[in-house]
Amino acid sequence: MAMIALVSAASDGVTTTATALALSSRQSVLLAECDMSGSKLRHRLLRDIRLGGQILNGNIGLHKLAEAYWSSAAAGVQDLAPQVDAHLWPMDDSGRRLVLPGLTDPRQAASLTEVWPSLIEVLQMTDHTHQWDVIVDGGRLVWENGRLHPVLTPSPVLHQADVVLLVVRLADPASVYLASAAIEGLQDELGQHGNGARALGLLTLSSGSRREFSPREVEAKFEAEIMGSLAWDERAAAYLSAGGVPPRNLARSSLLRSARDVVGPLRAYAQRRRTNLDMRARSMSPAVLTQVRQLGMRRRGEGE
Template sequence: MAVIALVSGKSSGVTCSALALALASPRPSLLVEADPAGGTIRTGYLAGEGSAATGLHRLAVADRQNTLAKEFQHHFVALDRDHTGQRLLLPGLTDPAQAPSMARTWDHLATLLQVMDEGGYDVIIDAGRITAESETRLSSTTYPAPLLRRADAVLLVVRNTQASLNSAAPAVRVLREDLAHHGTGADALALLVIEEGNFSSSNIQQALHAPVVGLLAWDSESADVFTHGAYKKTARALLRSARSAHGPINELVTRRRVQLVPAGVPPLARRAS
């Protein structure tokens, strides 16, 4: 299975992309809303289903009480209308002001997500827009950096437009340096492209010096479904492209795991700081 984190340099559709990958996964999936700006899927895509008594903001309290592992799975919400347990959501923060309270919990949560991975789930992390404390390091106080540093792949979501490429360039530099020095390597970084504009994959790779690992359809109707409600219609175009993207993403994950094992980096001992 895989632990895959999605991020952006500026608002570029991370949540819709993460939701599409989670719903289109060929295996059971867990979507984690780790965006410090707060979660929107429960009130948007799920149209208010579930209770505010569950979610990421409650796990910081459980961590301080040393009950995080025990309570972790009690905070999952079903993403599929049939409640089969194949598509799960860990809802995000309800207020951005809660983000600093998660600082000590992110690393513990990363370990639990790797347990879910080993249990047969694809774990998709929506980490939102990156926050850096320097040009070479992600913030350790207001951003879920440990989740990225221990992920199998970190996908920077970018649209194939000039404006999006410009905003992505600084994010690529920070992510590459942070993953190289504090994570499992800069090669964890790849690009997930939303096809809104006209730049080709080769153009994007050349501009950002990072590989394109997947393409998602520019589908405003699907984005509306994912943002405002699950049951209006089926988001077919975006889900089709998300299913196709899983192939190359999983190839990246498999290749990196093969490379890391000889280097003595077992799954539950991936570097973090």
């Protein structure tokens, strides 16, 4: 269906936003918590959710995939999918919304360097083959020498995402100005190492305040497209962020209703971009170029 990654230039509710999108998807969905600063979900929303009578503990999650990867490699096994499957946790009782919980300690981030390519293959298989939406919580951006930090950001995942959304809180001037500074760097990063600068879009969070920036102001300032906007319902956001007792009519909250409105168009955009990129890649393949050259030679021969 689509692989959509969310990031922010500041601490702007990326995890809460990613969770809202995952819970609002009408498709089966996998939320990969790849924030290198550490997992928030495992200590909040997921702490009261049980699987087979068990609660989530430190033996499950992204950090354990490094150990699983090396064990599989030593045994000559290339497929990481079974190991990833063993580290998924339900987000609710629907059976079709799962999460890969994140790190228990930020110092575990370096252990994932060799794991990213295999994990990306699993995420793409979940998307392409099983037709699930894949939503990636990429956390806060960290830069080094003008590029995304290779350890402190999940840059390989961002490079392969169909869409990368920079989350911007319209009511917070710091969020807007820091995002403005990051947008050019992200466009360059995705243009040189990812799926193109057009993979980048904005996802705005609006509280309805009269003092917040307008979407038109933000688009003009960033020269980037707003691909969606969520209504920041404080009660719903507090539950998705902290867990506990869900508020009544959570599914009808403005946050989840606006998330439902956003997920479909994002998926459609991601699929269009993937189709265009696939067509471009096929048109530039050696076999196609050879056929084009042969056709050109044949036409020149006929002309003579």
